[in-house]
Each structure stands twice: as C-alpha cells, then as structure tokens.
Amino acid sequence: MSNRSGLQAILAVPRVCPRKRGMKWVEDGTENALYTSMHDDTWGARVLQEIPLRKDGNEKVRGTARYVADVSYHGMLHAATVRTRQPGGTVVSITFDDHVPWSEYVVVTAKDVPGVNAVKMIEWDQPVLVEAQFRHAGEPVVLVAHPDPQALARAVAAIHIDERACATAPVFTIDEALRPETRRIVADNVYRDYLMAKGSVTDVETTTDLVFEGEYQTGAQEHLYIEPQGMIARVEDGVLIVEGSMQCPYYVHAALVAVTALPEDRVRVQQCTTGGAFGGKEEYPSHIACHAALLALKADGHPVALIYRRGEDMAVTPKRHPSRSRVRLGASHDGRLRFIDIDFVIDGGAYLTLSPVVLSRGVIHAAGPYRCDNVRVRGRAVATNHPPFGAFRGFGAPQSIFALEVALDGLARALGVAPDVLRARNVLVPGDISPAGQKIGGPLDMQRVIDQALEACHYHAKVEACHRWNAQGHAIRKGVGLATFYHGAGFTGNGELTLRSRAGLRVSAAGVVEILTSTTEMGQGMQTTLSRIVAEALRIPYEGVCVARPDTRDVPNSGPTVASRTCMVVGAILVQAARKLIARLCADAALPPSYSYEEFRAACARLPSSDGVTIITADYQHPAGRDWDESTFQGSPYASFAWACYVAEVEIDTTTGEVSVLDFTAAQEVGRVIHPTVAAGQIEGGVVQGIGYALFEEVRFGADGQMANNRVTNYIIPTSADIPPIRALFQESRHGAGPGGAAGIGELPMDGPAPAIINAINAALGTDLRHVPALPEHILAAMEGR
Amino acid sequence: MPWYAPRHLEEALALLAERPGLIPIAGGTDVMVDGNAGAAGREYLSLAGVANLRGVSETPLGLAIGALTTMTEIGRHPLVCRHLPALAASARVTGAVAIQNRATLGGNIMNASPAADNPPVLLAYGASVVLMSAMGSRHVPYAQFHSGYKETIRRPTEILGEVIVPFPPDHAHHYFRKVGTRRAQAISKVGLAAVLAGRPGSWECVRFGLASVAATPILACALAAAITGSDHSVPRDEELAEALGRDIAARDDIRSTADYRRRVAINLVREALAPWRSQGGFDASH
Incomplete structure (x- = not known):
C-alpha cells in the first residue's frame, strides 16, 4: 500500500525544470565539485526511470535473512552481563557464591581488559x-559465559556486587x-556549552x-528496533572476529582494537542483518562487541554470543x-522575526x-529555516545519572525544531496572524x-x-471546516497544524572532512x-539506493550491481551509517569510483566511449588483474x-539541507x-529522489516514529x-491502527550535494x-x-487549565 | 516440564483432584508471556483438547458460553452479536487478532487482571460462572468471583467451565468502551461496560462494570444505587462522580494516573447515560 501511495505521490509532483536553477546555483559561488560534474539533465535518465525491487527485499520477505540471534557455532557459549544497581557509587566487592562450579564458566571483569578500559566516541570517558567508580544503574561490571543458558x-x-552509594542524591533532570x-x-554538570550568535538580540x-516567550520540553524516546542488540565473538586463525547488529562497523573495529590491544589487522568486524537501528546501534554495539570479545579471548577463542533480551536492551542502551x-521570539506587528533567542x-x-x-546539530537547527538578523542560541548538554542518551534519528534537531515550531504558533496567536502566513513571511529564500x-x-x-503541502491537504478549507465544527460544541474537537523546517545532511561542520571516507567497487x-x-x-534501503547510483553512473542495469557484506576485512571505511x-x-x-572504473576500462580494456552492457562486461573480462578481480x-x-x-558556530554547517513542510490533521x-x-x-524538497519507494518509505516511517514521539x-x-x-506492553508505540494516510510529496530541484543533486x-x-x-491539538x-x-x-x- | 493434556472433562477434573497444583492453561496467551512460564516445578493442565467446553448455546436462562470459546468466536458469533453486543465488542478489542484466535473467555477471566477487557461486560450483563470439579459443579454470580488483586474464589481442584449470561431486557442500551494506550494491542487504562434499561423512576436494569480502576474488575453498585434512587432524572454529574468515587479505587501505575482514571471513568459514565439526559451540556452523541 505504501509503495503505491508513495509512487502516486511522486508522479503527482510536477518536475521542475533544472536548467534555470542550475545557472543560479553556479552564480552564487556555493556550488561544489560534485554538483557541477553531476548536475546535468542526463544524469538519472537511464536507471532512475524504473522502480526496481529492493535488493534486500527477497530475504526479508521470505524470512531467510539471518539476524545475529540466528547465528550459531558449534560449542558456542552464551553470555550475560551483571550490572550496577544504583545511580552512581563505588563497587566495593564482587562475591561469587560457592555452590556454583565456577571452573565451568568464563568470567570477565575490568581486570581482564588487556587494552584501554573505555570506548571512545569523543572522549575516553x-x-x-x-573498575570501582560508576555513574549510573545498569553499568556492566561482570561478564559471564557458559554453553548452557540455564546454567548461565x-x-x-x-x-553479587556490593555497592557503596554516593553520599549525595542522584540528579535525573536538567533542572537538577x-x-x-x-x-x-x-x-558544573555541563559537558558542553555552545553559542550560535548572529547580529545582536540585546540591541x-x-x-x-512583540515578544513571545515559552518553555518547551521533549521526552526521551526508545528506538525499539526489530531485534535487540547482540554480538558474537570468536577467534579464527589468530583473528578476532566479531559479528552482530550494528550501524558502524569501523566504530566497533576501533573500539575492539583499543580494548583488546590487538593489531588492527587481527580484528575483523562483520555486520549481521540489522532490523532497524535509528541511531540506537551507533554507539552501544561497540560495548557489546568488546564484552563478547573479552569473553571469547578468555575462552581460548571459543565463540561467545552476547545477545540482549528486550528488557535489558531497553533498560541500558541509549x-x-x-x-x-x-x-523568546521577537517580531514586528506585520509578523517579521526581529530576533530569535x-x-x-x-x-x-x-x-x-x-x-x-547531538547538541551542535540541535543548536544549528534551533533557529529553523528562517530569515532573522538577530539570533542567539545557547546550547548545553548536561550530565545526569541516567544511562547515557545517544544517537536517535534527527540527532538533536527534532528537539530544538519542536520548541521553535510550537513557539512560532504561539507567536502567530499573539500576533493574530495565521501560522502558515507567519512562516511564509519569514522562511529563507535563495540569497538569504x-x-x-x-x-x-x-x-x-x-x-x-x-504551497505544495497546503494545497495537497486543502489546508485552508480544512482550517475553516475545523472552526465550524468546533463551534458546534461536539465532544470531538478537530484541528490542523503545521511545521516548516530543514535538516542538514551529512556530518555537521567539518565532520566529513575529519572522516575522510573511502568507498569502492x-x-x-x-x-x-x-x-x-x-x-x-538496516532497513533504510541503502543497498537499493547505492546500487541505483552506481548503476546509473556506470550506465549498466541495476541488476548488475550488488553490495558486499560490510566486513572490515573487505570493505574500506566509508564512515558510519548515520546523519542522512x-x-x-x-x-x-x-560515483567518483564509477568514473574511475570507466576510465580504467577505457584505458586498459578498450571500452568504447559509448557502450552496451555486453560491451561493459566484455571489457571487464579484459581488465588485466592478478586474481580476476579489480578494486577501484x-x-x-x-x-x-x-x-x-566550530568556535563561533558560523559558516556552512552542512553541504545540503532537505526542506519540508508537514501538516497534521487531528481529532481529540x-x-x-x-x-x-x-x-x-x-x-x-530533497534535491533528487533516487528510488521512489525507498524515499517514500523513509518519509512514511519517519512520520510514524514522529507520531509516536x-x-x-x-x-x-x-x-x-x-x-x-x-x-513492549508498557512502552507504547503506534500500531498501524493509529496511523493515518500519509501523503509523501517530493520536490526535486537537484540542489543537493549528492548524486544527481540529491x-x-x-x-x-x-x-x-x-x-x-x-500545533494541531492546540488549535483544536x-x-x-x-x-x-x-x-x-x-x-x-x-x-x-485552559 | 510436566504437561497434562486430557481429552475429556472427567479426565481433566480427576487429574486436578489428584494434583491440585496443576496450572490450567487454555490459549496460553497470558500464561506463556509470563517470564517464568518454564520455571522448574511448574506443571500444566492443558484444557485445549477437552471436548464440550467450547462454543455458545442458547438456554432458557440466557447464553451459555464455554470457557474455551475464543475471542474470535465470541466477537463473531451471531447469538453474541444479537443478544450481547457489548461482549462481542470487548472480545474484538482483546489483544491482537492473532491473540484473539487463541485467547479464551475463561482464560481472560481466570487470569484475573483488573485490566482485562471482558470482565466489565460480564459484570454489566449480570453473568454467573460455573466452576466444575470432580465433586460436582457450582454456580457463582460473577460479581462475587474476584476476591482480590489477581485472586479468585476458584478452589485448586476446580476449573472454570462455563459462563452464563442472562438475556438483557429488550431495548436495553448496551455500552462498552475501552480506553487504552492506543487503538489496538492495548492494555486498558479504563474500561466501562453498561447495560441500561428503563428510565428514571422506573429503571429495569442499571449495571456498570469497570476495568483498571480497582484491584479487581468491579461492579459499580454505589453508582447504580445513585441512579436508581433518583426518581425523576439522571443525577447531576457531581452526584454521579461522588457515587462512582465510592465504587472505585483508582491508582497511579506504569500505564496511567489515578486522576486520569477517575476523570475518564466519570466521563464514560456520562457518555453511557447520554440517551437519558434531557439537557445539561453533555452532547456526545452515542
């Protein structure tokens, strides 16, 4: 159903003519190398006309995909984690009851860590x-493994872990x-304190x-991916191999190297089928991988599976x-934003x-896609005694965008201006x-x-209809609300520069x-999207391209799977790799400038290589x-943004x-849709997750x-019965820094x-x-209380 | 794990007489999700294969519903849909569709959760239950069945065999509403069932059953008395709320708050009584 509606939505969007806009883009001088080389009307003319099936669809529909808990080895040990119970304190002692035959078990504590006893995301904290001090309940202290789960x-x-609690009460809220x-x-309980400033609010x-003020709050959210986290570690031919559910194989690899003190080439990480992650498998898999690895190393290399149960996963992972x-929003009577504070x-x-x-992305998105000369956004990340919060789809932006967009509706009410008019009056346009x-x-x-969003849902007629209905005094109230926003793609600031990603064919x-x-x-359609991009760049059929398993032995580090x-x-x-391949085929294998798929394959067969395989x-x-x-939060934080207007109609x-x-x-406005079904699926899934939020x-x-x-009985996510029809509409002006302007x-x-x-509820x-x-x-x- | 699976009722009752520690299990949709279902020392008596405990039949007293009748069967059964529409409605919102195919009415009662979806309806319909043992059967008014949080008056040698639901008065108003956390697969925050017939001054039937507002599913007797005791009209909202307040003992828990439960319970009562309101600001059509 979603495929059809997504497809119809796309077909319903008028395609924009790219020629005129391309010129403006170049004039602005903000173009990048990829844009100029890829932005031509012929890019996408071949493959992108079709809507092929997902690369990973078959195995998932048939149930043959193997998740980490489906993997088993002969003689495999099962592992569990014993954790702290109090929100901060000191481990005084660990007691092992006498009635258990401990020689049958593999037991690991901090003393068994050969390398650094920390996982570094930004700091080694x-x-x-x-070892002794701990900051939250649920921190791992002892790992234990045994072949029999019941014996485990x-x-x-x-x-038994004997803990001494901190003398002072734990802190659990931002205010505390x-x-x-x-x-x-x-x-000061402050990890970071950032300031993004432009102009002068004070002046x-x-x-x-008119000044409108408000305080806004958002709660935590659990990812609830399909399968709980888990890793299996083993040693084979002197190499530590760890496989599991993850987003970022090289994060896991780096953590294993640091913790085990093994050389890089003796650590190998493989991704298993991953049923959703949403950011939840960005940081924590490194910990589980290290735990499983420590047990496997102590168990003479025997395979050890550390698979979390759902309750454990929900309690301890970010x-x-x-x-x-x-x-604080300041505006003139005619609804122009004078300051954002x-x-x-x-x-x-x-x-x-x-x-x-997370904080820096939240700060950069806090002032929204609006024109305003005086902006001050202070952002702080504070320390509490909860298990660490972490990556989750949106990464700080949903939080700060929520505050601004709900405040804007408050400002609109105070000004007596319609919410859509207030936004239209202030939204950024090219040149701003x-x-x-x-x-x-x-x-x-x-x-x-x-305009597209408002027209598609007949916004103005709906607002009128809601007013009429609500005036009749029904027990059911109706309302319409909207939000306009953008989201930057790729690592923030110089992050991509630091990553120096590499990929290959x-x-x-x-x-x-x-x-x-x-x-x-991880379900987002990466294999399908990248295969299409490569097929288009090589001018060969989609079916001729596949994606190798992410295995650090075989694939280069193209960075983590995060940040859009x-x-x-x-x-x-x-695309660059594809171009290099074509150049190589032309130079070394007599590929003609214009070629058929047969000619392409024939040229590949002629490529000189030692083992029949060429890697570019x-x-x-x-x-x-x-x-x-980074010090002033000024400059160009993202290579491109996707821009959006969402409208919700509700009944209370x-x-x-x-x-x-x-x-x-x-x-x-996404620049370019690479695969209509995958793109619509991303939008629909994100909206569902947003409705849950x-x-x-x-x-x-x-x-x-x-x-x-x-x-899952008490943490409530929406079911299909709670989800309305979702109209995903795309505009493709090809403004993005990705292939074809994506x-x-x-x-x-x-x-x-x-x-x-x-906003819709408040309106209703x-x-x-x-x-x-x-x-x-x-x-x-x-x-x-109203 | 010991597992007894008799085919005949007498066999099942004899087994239970010998081994009163056996845990009866039917569809298993509550028993199996208990994290300790496989714990050492537990022994189960599977009733799934026992003949004659499943199905709906019409008797002079009302409908007799076998304890093993599934939610799916109850939700669709023509006799239930015709005579007990509120029960058909509650069966259709018990768990997910796959659960409804296995979950039984007897199981929903015996699990004795205060949040169970069908008990409020059975209370409102004035149902009774038949407890069977090797020594014989006894009929118990369902309103006396739940004796405390997750406790019932069932003796260890008894099984719940049948539920008898008397025919409601003609032209009765049947009301059921579950307020859950979402539209499907929810555990209720408040559930209300009502069977109302007659009118102020000459009520034939006023019964309200509630879920998730006390330690057990409850029959709201004080509320009913306030309504039947009012001669000329439905009592004012404050009187209804006061009476209902004596019936319920709502608490804060992981799913909701006592305050929300009280508020919504009285709102639902008002909604159920809406057809009898001549005036007074309440305008939910039902």
Whole structure:
C-alpha cells in the first residue's frame, strides 16, 4: 500500500525544470565539485526511470535473512552481563557464591581488559567494565559465559556486587543537574556549552513590537528496533572476529582494537542483518562487541554470543536526549522575526558519548529555516545519572525544531496572524543568510514546498471546516497544524572532512560490480539506493550491481551509517569510483566511449588483474568554499539541507483526551529522489516514529534512573491502527550535494510530526501544550487549565 | 516440564483432584508471556483438547458460553452479536487478532487482571460462572468471583467451565468502551461496560462494570444505587462522580494516573447515560 501511495505521490509532483536553477546555483559561488560534474539533465535518465525491487527485499520477505540471534557455532557459549544497581557509587566487592562450579564458566571483569578500559566516541570517558567508580544503574561490571543458558542463569543469580552509594542524591533532570548544590558528575554538570550568535538580540529586544516567550520540553524516546542488540565473538586463525547488529562497523573495529590491544589487522568486524537501528546501534554495539570479545579471548577463542533480551536492551542502551528549550521570539506587528533567542539544553546522561555532536546539530537547527538578523542560541548538554542518551534519528534537531515550531504558533496567536502566513513571511529564500551564516543558494524554493503541502491537504478549507465544527460544541474537537523546517545532511561542520571516507567497487571478470562500503543496510534501503547510483553512473542495469557484506576485512571505511549521509556522501564517492572504473576500462580494456552492457562486461573480462578481480576506490572530496568555524558556530554547517513542510490533521476526544491523527501531509524538497519507494518509505516511517514521539512514547524512569517501562506492553508505540494516510510529496530541484543533486532524507521526517501535531491539538482545543509526548492524561489536564 | 493434556472433562477434573497444583492453561496467551512460564516445578493442565467446553448455546436462562470459546468466536458469533453486543465488542478489542484466535473467555477471566477487557461486560450483563470439579459443579454470580488483586474464589481442584449470561431486557442500551494506550494491542487504562434499561423512576436494569480502576474488575453498585434512587432524572454529574468515587479505587501505575482514571471513568459514565439526559451540556452523541 505504501509503495503505491508513495509512487502516486511522486508522479503527482510536477518536475521542475533544472536548467534555470542550475545557472543560479553556479552564480552564487556555493556550488561544489560534485554538483557541477553531476548536475546535468542526463544524469538519472537511464536507471532512475524504473522502480526496481529492493535488493534486500527477497530475504526479508521470505524470512531467510539471518539476524545475529540466528547465528550459531558449534560449542558456542552464551553470555550475560551483571550490572550496577544504583545511580552512581563505588563497587566495593564482587562475591561469587560457592555452590556454583565456577571452573565451568568464563568470567570477565575490568581486570581482564588487556587494552584501554573505555570506548571512545569523543572522549575516553565511558568504561567498558566498571573498575570501582560508576555513574549510573545498569553499568556492566561482570561478564559471564557458559554453553548452557540455564546454567548461565544460575551463575548470574550467584554473582553479587556490593555497592557503596554516593553520599549525595542522584540528579535525573536538567533542572537538577544545573542547580549548583546538587551532585556533580562532571564540572558544573555541563559537558558542553555552545553559542550560535548572529547580529545582536540585546540591541533590538527593547524596540521590538512583540515578544513571545515559552518553555518547551521533549521526552526521551526508545528506538525499539526489530531485534535487540547482540554480538558474537570468536577467534579464527589468530583473528578476532566479531559479528552482530550494528550501524558502524569501523566504530566497533576501533573500539575492539583499543580494548583488546590487538593489531588492527587481527580484528575483523562483520555486520549481521540489522532490523532497524535509528541511531540506537551507533554507539552501544561497540560495548557489546568488546564484552563478547573479552569473553571469547578468555575462552581460548571459543565463540561467545552476547545477545540482549528486550528488557535489558531497553533498560541500558541509549535513547533520544530529553530536552528543555526556553524560546523568546521577537517580531514586528506585520509578523517579521526581529530576533530569535533560545536557551536549549539536552540531558546527556552519565557519560559524554556523542552528546556534543547531538547538541551542535540541535543548536544549528534551533533557529529553523528562517530569515532573522538577530539570533542567539545557547546550547548545553548536561550530565545526569541516567544511562547515557545517544544517537536517535534527527540527532538533536527534532528537539530544538519542536520548541521553535510550537513557539512560532504561539507567536502567530499573539500576533493574530495565521501560522502558515507567519512562516511564509519569514522562511529563507535563495540569497538569504541562514542563522548559522550560510548563504542559501541553489534552485530550491521553500515557499513552493509550503504551497505544495497546503494545497495537497486543502489546508485552508480544512482550517475553516475545523472552526465550524468546533463551534458546534461536539465532544470531538478537530484541528490542523503545521511545521516548516530543514535538516542538514551529512556530518555537521567539518565532520566529513575529519572522516575522510573511502568507498569502492569490486569488479569481477564476469562484469559483476560489487559495492564496497562500510555503510550498513538496516532497513533504510541503502543497498537499493547505492546500487541505483552506481548503476546509473556506470550506465549498466541495476541488476548488475550488488553490495558486499560490510566486513572490515573487505570493505574500506566509508564512515558510519548515520546523519542522512549515505546517499549524499557515500553515493557521491561511489560515483567518483564509477568514473574511475570507466576510465580504467577505457584505458586498459578498450571500452568504447559509448557502450552496451555486453560491451561493459566484455571489457571487464579484459581488465588485466592478478586474481580476476579489480578494486577501484575513491575518497571523499570536501566541497570547495564549505567552511565551518566550530568556535563561533558560523559558516556552512552542512553541504545540503532537505526542506519540508508537514501538516497534521487531528481529532481529540474530549471524553478521554485521546488524539487521532486523521491525515498527514509531508512535502519535502530533497534535491533528487533516487528510488521512489525507498524515499517514500523513509518519509512514511519517519512520520510514524514522529507520531509516536508526539503522542504515545513515554520513557518512564524508575528511582534508579533506568527505563522502568522497559517492555513492549508498557512502552507504547503506534500500531498501524493509529496511523493515518500519509501523503509523501517530493520536490526535486537537484540542489543537493549528492548524486544527481540529491540531499539526504533519512532523518528529516522525524523533525516535523511532533510540532505539527501539537500545533494541531492546540488549535483544536485552545490549549497551550508545550511538550511531547502529549499523552491523553496531559491533554485532559490542559483542557481543564485552559 | 510436566504437561497434562486430557481429552475429556472427567479426565481433566480427576487429574486436578489428584494434583491440585496443576496450572490450567487454555490459549496460553497470558500464561506463556509470563517470564517464568518454564520455571522448574511448574506443571500444566492443558484444557485445549477437552471436548464440550467450547462454543455458545442458547438456554432458557440466557447464553451459555464455554470457557474455551475464543475471542474470535465470541466477537463473531451471531447469538453474541444479537443478544450481547457489548461482549462481542470487548472480545474484538482483546489483544491482537492473532491473540484473539487463541485467547479464551475463561482464560481472560481466570487470569484475573483488573485490566482485562471482558470482565466489565460480564459484570454489566449480570453473568454467573460455573466452576466444575470432580465433586460436582457450582454456580457463582460473577460479581462475587474476584476476591482480590489477581485472586479468585476458584478452589485448586476446580476449573472454570462455563459462563452464563442472562438475556438483557429488550431495548436495553448496551455500552462498552475501552480506553487504552492506543487503538489496538492495548492494555486498558479504563474500561466501562453498561447495560441500561428503563428510565428514571422506573429503571429495569442499571449495571456498570469497570476495568483498571480497582484491584479487581468491579461492579459499580454505589453508582447504580445513585441512579436508581433518583426518581425523576439522571443525577447531576457531581452526584454521579461522588457515587462512582465510592465504587472505585483508582491508582497511579506504569500505564496511567489515578486522576486520569477517575476523570475518564466519570466521563464514560456520562457518555453511557447520554440517551437519558434531557439537557445539561453533555452532547456526545452515542
């Protein structure tokens, strides 16, 4: 169903003429090397006309895909983790009960770590196994393994960790963390304090016609990927091999090398089929991999499987950062933004992990896609005694965009201006400078995206109909809400420069082209998207391209599978590799300038190579003129953005406070759609996750700071019965830095649903809800307080 | 793990008389999700193969529903749909479709969860249950069946065999609404069933059953008394709320708050009574 509706949505979008816009783009001087070389009308003319099946569809539909828990080895040991129970303290001693025959077991503690006892995301602060001090409940202390799972369970029950609690009370909220007299986890409990400033808020705030203020909050969110995390480690021919569910094989590889102190070439990481990750398998798999590896090394290389159960996974692995934003918006009477002043704080949990980069993305997106001369966004990541919060689709942006977009509706009410008019009046257009100081260039037109969304859902007629209905005093109330936003693709700032990604193509004499990348398929359609890009670049059929298994022995490091970077960044590297391959085939194998697939394959057979296989690699090229100053948060934070306007139509039953989303329209300018079904699937899936974030998904923390509702019966995500028709609409002005002008879209759809839905509820009820998840409990209370 | 699977009722009752520690299991949809289902020392009595405990039949007293009748069967059964539409409705929102194909009415009762979806309806319909043992059977009004949180008056040698639901009065108003956390596969935050017939001053039947507002599924007797005791009209909202407040003991838990439960329970009661409201601001059509 989704495929059809997505396809229809795409066919319904008028294609824009790229010629005129291409000229403007170049004039602006913001073009990059890829854009000029790829942006021509013939790119995509061959393969992109078709809509082939997903590369990974067959094995998933048939159920033959092997997830990590499906993998087994002869004599394999099963492992479990014994953890801290209190939110911070010191491990005094570990006791092993006498009745267990411990010689049958493999037991690992911090003493068994041969290398560094930490996993580094940004700093070496999070231990792999607790030595003495710990910061949160659920930190791993002892690992134990045995061939028999029941014997393993008996051993776990016989291991006792004696803990001494901290003298002071734990901190669990942003406010507690920032209060000066509370427990200090790090200096001032602040990991990072950033400022993005432009113009001067102070200079204009006294002369601004109207100032609107509000405080906004977002909760944590659990990824709830298909399979819980797990790793299997073993030693084969002197090489430590670790396989499992993951997004970033080279992150895992680096962690294993540091922790085991083995040489790089004696550590090998393989991805198993991964059923969704959404960021949840970015950091933590490194820990599980190290745990499994430590056990396997101590077990003389025997295979050891450390597979989490769902409850354990939900309790200890990272979730989306909770946030609190104080927003002040100044506007003139006619609705032009004079200043944007935001104090944005995220809860980083007990270790730094990658909170600084989540924070910087949140800060950069906090002021939205709006024209405003005076912007001040302060962003802080604070320390609490929760397990660390981490990567989750959107990566800080959904939090700060929620605050701004709901505040904008508040401002619109205060001004007496319609929400769509307020946005249209302020949205960035080419030639404008973004709040981060980036010149908006290219052929894109955000107003066209807004118009498309509003027209597709008959926005104005719907707003009128809701007014009429609500005036009749029904127990059901109706409302429409919208959000406009953009999302930057690729690593923030100079991140891609630091990564220096490499990807490649492996060509056999039979002409089969294999993509070599550490980018992982996790349901998002990476294999399909990259295969299409390579097929198009090589001018061969999609069926002639496949993707090699991410295995660090075989594939180069094309970076982590995160940040909406796969299509735009890795895709662009692969286009370069494809061009190098064609050049090689022309030079060494007499490939004619214009060739058929048969001629291509024949040329491959003629390529001189020692073992019948040729490997061509290419490296990331940083776009010229893309500079970023991390100290001032000014410059060009992202190579490209995807731009969007989302509209939600809701109904609230005032008897129960329950919200039904009746209709959802998601219009976006993505540069170029590489595969219509995959792109629509990303949008629809993101919207569903956003609906969950807005209305259902509440992570409840227990007194120990761990997730208390760590079961799928109590952590509520929407079912298909809760999901409305989703209209995914695309505009393709080819403004992106990726192949054919594509930008990244993986995270974009996570940003818009929550503010659009809350704005719709507030419009329906006359309430002023300022947080997500907005549960029926909160909505009934808000109705009473309005 | 010891597993007894008799084919005949007498066999099952004899086994249970010998081994009263046996855990009866039917569809298994509650028993099997218990993390300790496979724990050492547990012994199960599977009733799934026992004949004559499944199906719906019409008797002079009402409908007799075998304890092994599944949610799917109840939700679709013509007799249930005609006479007990609220029960058909509650069966159709019990768990997911796959669960409904296995889950039985008897299991939903015996699991004794205060949040179970069908008990409020059975209470509102004035059902009774038949407990069977090797010594014979006894009929118990369902309103007396739940004795405490997750406790019932079933003796260890008994199984729940049948549920008898009397025919409601003609022209009765049947109401059921489950307020869950989402539209499907939800555990209720509040459930209300009502069977109402007659009118103020001459009520034939006023019964409200509720889920998730006390330690057991409850029959709201104080609420019913307030309504039947009011001669000329439906009592005012404050009186209804006061009476209902005496029936329920809502609590905060992982799924909702006491405050929300109280609020929604009274809103649902008002919704159920809407057809009898001549005026007064409540306008939910039902």
